[in-house]
Amino acid sequence: MNVSQMAIRSLDAFARMSIGRAFASGIGIVAGGFLILLVLVAIFAPWIAPFDYAAQNLLNANASPGWPHLLGTDEFGRDVLSRVIFGARTSLSVSATAIAISMAAGMTLGAAAGYFGGVFERAVMTVVDLTWSFPDILIALIFVAIIGPGLTSTTFAIAIAYLAQFTRLTRAQIVRLKRETFIEATINLGAKPSHILLRHLMPNAIAPVIVVGMLAIGDGIVLEATLGFFGLGAQPPTPSWGAMMSSGTAQLFLSPWVIIFPGVAVAVTVIAVNLFGDELIRALDIRDRLRGA
Amino acid sequence: MLSVRDLGVAFGAVEPLSGVSFSVDKGETIGIVGESGSGKSLTAMSVMGLLPLIGGRITGGTIVFDGQDLTKLPERAYRKLRGGKIGLITQNPMTSLDPLKKIGPQVDDVARLHLGMNANEARARTEEILGTLRIPEPALICDRYPHQMSGGMKQRIVIAMALAADPDVLIADEPTTALDVTVQAQIIRLLDDLVKQRDLALVLITHDMSVVAQTCDKVVVMYAGRAVEYGPVEAIFDRPRHPYTQALIACIPRGLDDTARLTGIEGTVPTVINYPKGCPFHPRCPRAEAICATDPPTFSVEGDSAAACHFAEVAHAQPA
Numbered sequence: 001m002n003v004s005q006m007a008i009r010s011l012d013a014f015a016r017m018s019i020g021r022a023f024a025s026g027i028g029i030v031a032g033g034f035l036i037l038l039v040l041v042a043i044f045a046p047w048i049a050p051f052d053y054a055a056q057n058l059l060n061a062n063a064s065p066g067w068p069h070l071l072g073t074d075e076f077g078r079d080v081l082s083r084v085i086f087g088a089r090t091s092l093s094v095s096a097t098a099i100a101i102s103m104a105a106g107m108t109l110g111a112a113a114g115y116f117g118g119v120f121e122r123a124v125m126t127v128v129d130l131t132w133s134f135p136d137i138l139i140a141l142i143f144v145a146i147i148g149p150g151l152t153s154t155t156f157a158i159a160i161a162y163l164a165q166f167t168r169l170t171r172a173q174i175v176r177l178k179r180e181t182f183i184e185a186t187i188n189l190g191a192k193p194s195h196i197l198l199r200h201l202m203p204n205a206i207a208p209v210i211v212v213g214m215l216a217i218g219d220g221i222v223l224e225a226t227l228g229f230f231g232l233g234a235q236p237p238t239p240s241w242g243a244m245m246s247s248g249t250a251q252l253f254l255s256p257w258v259i260i261f262p263g264v265a266v267a268v269t270v271i272a273v274n275l276f277g278d279e280l281i282r283a284l285d286i287r288d289r290l291r292g293a
Numbered sequence: 294m295l296s297v298r299d300l301g302v303a304f305g306a307v308e309p310l311s312g313v314s315f316s317v318d319k320g321e322t323i324g325i326v327g328e329s330g331s332g333k334s335l336t337a338m339s340v341m342g343l344l345p346l347i348g349g350r351i352t353g354g355t356i357v358f359d360g361q362d363l364t365k366l367p368e369r370a371y372r373k374l375r376g377g378k379i380g381l382i383t384q385n386p387m388t389s390l391d392p393l394k395k396i397g398p399q400v401d402d403v404a405r406l407h408l409g410m411n412a413n414e415a416r417a418r419t420e421e422i423l424g425t426l427r428i429p430e431p432a433l434i435c436d437r438y439p440h441q442m443s444g445g446m447k448q449r450i451v452i453a454m455a456l457a458a459d460p461d462v463l464i465a466d467e468p469t470t471a472l473d474v475t476v477q478a479q480i481i482r483l484l485d486d487l488v489k490q491r492d493l494a495l496v497l498i499t500h501d502m503s504v505v506a507q508t509c510d511k512v513v514v515m516y517a518g519r520a521v522e523y524g525p526v527e528a529i530f531d532r533p534r535h536p537y538t539q540a541l542i543a544c545i546p547r548g549l550d551d552t553a554r555l556t557g558i559e560g561t562v563p564t565v566i567n568y569p570k571g572c573p574f575h576p577r578c579p580r581a582e583a584i585c586a587t588d589p590p591t592f593s594v595e596g597d598s599a600a601a602c603h604f605a606e607v608a609h610a611q612p613a
Contacts, residue, residue: 181388188341188383189376189403189454199402203393 021283022276028283031275038269042088051079053086054237062255072257074247080257083239084265090240091269094151094233095220098158103213105159106166111205113167114174115197124167132164136223137230144232154233158220169212173205173289208289211280218273225266241266294318294494295340295379295462299354302332302339302518308352309565310335310518315496317511319461322488322495324509324526326502326541330562332518333498334384337466340496341381342371358462377407380455382465386448386472390439397435400454407458422453425490426483445476452483456491463487464496469504481508503545506530514538517563517573524598534593534600536578572603580604 022028041048050068057077065072071080109128113121131139140157147153177183178201186196221241227233228242236243241262248259281287296316302309310332317323325333338344340356342363356363358379363371375381383389391399400422401415410418416435423431426449439447448468455463465484469477485508488495497509505512505526513523514537522535533539540558560577563569569576575585584603593605 181383181385182391184343185381185383185389185451185454186391187343187346187375188381190372190374190406190458191376191402192372195402195406200391200394204391 022279024283025279027275028279031272031279034268034272035276038088038272039092041085042092045085045089049079049082049085051082053078053082053239055079062251062258064255065257071261072255074244074255074258075251080244080261083244084241084261086239087241087244087262087265088269090151090234090238091221091224091266092217094155094224095158095217098155098224099162099213099216099220101155101159102162102216103166103209106163107170107202107206107209109163110167110170110172111174111197111202114171115178115193115201121171125171128164128167131160136161137226137232140227140232149232150235151233151238154224154227157227158223161223162216162220165212165216166209169290170205170209173208174201176289177201177204207284208286211277211284211286212290214280215274215277218270218277221266221270221273225262294359295496296357297336297340297354298357300336300339300356301351301353302335302344302349303352304347304349304565307565308518310339311353313354313513313515313518313520315511315513315520315523317462317494317496319494320488320492321511322485322497322509324505324512325496325498325515326500326505326512327515328500328558328562330517330564331515333500333515334466335518336515337381337464337496337498340464341375341379342366342368373407376403376455376460377458378460379462379464380458380460382448382452382455382463382468384467384470386444386451389451390447392439394438395435396437396439396442396450400435400450400457403454403457418457419453422456423449426453426456428453444472445479448472448476448480449483452480452487456487459491460493462494462496464498466498467500468497469499469501484508502541506545514541517568518565519573519601521574521602522598522600524596528596528598534595534598534605535574535602536580536604537574538600540579572601 023032050070055078057073059077060069060073061075061077063069063073063077069079069081071084073079074083109124113124136157139160140153143153143156183196183200186200224233224240225242225245228240229246231243231246234240234243244262245259248262251258281290294317298314300313301311313332313336315323315325325336327333335349338347339351340363344350351364354364358374363374366374390396397416397419400419401412404410404415404418405412419435420431423434428434428446428449434442439450442450452468463484468484469480472480481504484495484497487493497504499505509526511524512526512529513520514529514535515521516537522529522533522538529538530542533542543556544558558577563573563576569586571587572578572581572585572590575581578585582603588603590601590603592599592601
C-alpha cells in the first residue's frame with residue numbers, strides 16, 4: 001500500500017468515526033450545513049450567479065439592493081451578489097489549497113523531526129519557528145516581490161504562515177506516540193522505521209492535525225481577504241471578498257452594500273468554520289492533544 | 294538455542310546489569326525471577342537488541358543465538374530476528390496493540406514481513422494461529438478493534454503476533470502481570486502447551502515463584518542486576534541456597550490455613566546508583582555477616598546449580 005492509499009484510508013476511517021458525531025449537535029448541523037452549502041455555491045457559481053461577475057454597466061453603478069440586483073451593484077455597475085458568489089470560490093479554493101500544502105509539508109517535517117530527533121529535529125524546528133516570527137503580511141510581501149501580486153503569492157504566503165503550526169503539532173503527536181507500548185511492540189516484531197512511521201504513528205497522529213487544518217482554513221480565509229484588501233492578492237477582475245471590501249471603502253457612505261456584503265460573507269464563513277471545528281474537537285475528544293503544540 | 298554469557302549493560306557511567314548468564318534449548322522453559330528493578334526486563338531488552346533505543350549499551354559478555362553473537366549484529370539484520378526468530382511478549386497487553394488497526398491486519402503484518410506471505414496467505418495463517426491459541430471464531434476476531442476485547446483476549450493476540458513468524462525463541466516479559474488471576478493461569482498453561490507443541494525455547498520473566506515452579510525447567514534468580522542463583526527448578530526449590538531465593542520461596546502464599554500470614558521481604562531492591570558494596574543483598578539479608586559487606590561472593594557450584602553467597606554451603610540446612 002502506498003502513501004496516498006494510506007492517507008485515503010485514514011481519512012476514510014476518520015470520516016466514518018467522527019465527522020458524523022460533529023453533526024450531532026444543533027451548532028454542528030447549522031455550521032456544518034452552512035459550510036457544505038458554501039462549498040456547493042462555490043462549485044456551482046456559474047450556474048447560481050444571476051449575472052456575469054465581471055460585466056460592467058456604468059449606467060447602473062452603485063445601484064442599491066433591489067430587483068434585479070439583489071445586493072446592489074458596485075462602482076462599475078457589477079452585480080454584488082454574483083461577485084460575492086464567485087468570491088466564495090476564490091476564498092475557499094485559495095485558503096483550502098494553501099492549508100493543504102501547509103499541512104502536507106508540516107506533517108512530513110514534523111513527523112520526520114519527531115521520529116528521528118537529534119540534530120535534524122533541532123534544525124527543522126529552528127527554521128520552522130523562524131517562519132513563525134515573521135508577520136504574515138511580511139511573508140506575503142516577500143512572495144509578491146518575487147513572483148508578483150496574485151493568488152499564487154497569496155497561496156504560498158498562507159501556506160508558510162501556517163507551516164509552523166502543523167509542524168509543531170505533528171511533531172508533538174509523534175514524540176508522544178513514539179513512547180507508547182504498541183510502538184515498542186511493533187519494533188519488537190521487526191518492523192522497519194518507515195513501516196512504524198507511516199502505518200502506526202501517522203494514522204494515530206492525524207486526527208488533531210486535521211482539526212487544526214479545519215480551523216486554519218477559517219484563518220486562511222481572513223488572511224486571503226486581508227491580502228486582497230491591500231491589493232496583494234486577487235487582481236481585478238477576479239472577485240475576492242477582501243479586494244471587494246477594499247474597493248468598497250471608497251464609497252462607504254455612498255453605497256455601503258459594496259463593503260458590507262463581502263464583509264458579512266467573510267465573517268459568517270469564519271464563524272461557521274470555527275464553530276464546526278469546535279464540534280469536531282468535541283466529537284474526536286482531542287482537546288488535550290491540541291495543547292502544547 | 295539461546296545462550297547469554299556474562300552479560301553487562303551500562304547507561305553512561307551506571308551499570309545496572311552485570312554478569313548475567315543463562316541458556317535455553319528447544320522445548321525448554323527457563324524462568325528469570327526477581328523483584329521489580331532487579332534487571333529482568335533489561336535482560337530481555339538486551340536480547341532483543343533494543344538497548345540503543347533507550348540509551349543503553351552492552352559492556353561485556355555475549356548473547357549467542359543459533360551460533361551467531363547478537364551483540365555484534367547490525368540493526369538491519371537484527372530486525373529480521375525480532376519477531377522472526379525471537380518473539381517477545383510484552384508486559385502490558387492493554388497498550389501493546391495499535392488502537393486504530395483491526396486485529397487481523399495487525400497480526401497479518403508479521404507473517405507478511407517475515408515470511409513474505411501475501412495478504413490472503415497471511416490472513417489464513419493468522420486465523421490458524423488464533424485457533425491454536427483457543428480464541429473462538431478467529432475470523433470474527435480479526436475484524437475487531439483492540440478496544441472491543443478483554444485483557445486476556447488481547448494478551449492472546451499479542452502472543453499470536455509473537456508466534457506468527459514461527460520463532461525459535463519466545464521471551465515472555467511478565468506476560469500475566471496485567472491480567473486477572475483466573476486468566477493468568479490460562480495464559481501460563483497456554484505458553485506451557487506452546488513450548489511442547491512447537492518445540493519452542495521459552496524465557497519466562499516473572500516475579501512469581503509459584504509460576505516458575507509450575508512451568509519452568511530451569512530458573513535464574515536475579516537481584517540488583519546480577520544473577521544470584523541458578524539451576525534446575527527442582528534443585529532450587531528443594532535446596533535453595535541463596536537467602537534471597539529462600540525468601541522468594543517463602544513469599545509464595547500457600548494453603549487455606551487462615552493462621553498463616555503472608556510473608557514479604559523487608560526493604561526494597563537498591564536503585565542502580567547505590568548498589569551496595571560486597572554482596573548486593575546484604576543490607577536485607579537475615580544472615581549477613583561482616584564479609585558480606587566487603588567482598589562480593591563468588592558462585593558456589595553444586596551439581597547443576599550455583600549460588601552466589603558466602604554461606605551457600607550451609608545456607609540450605611537452615612532455611613530462613
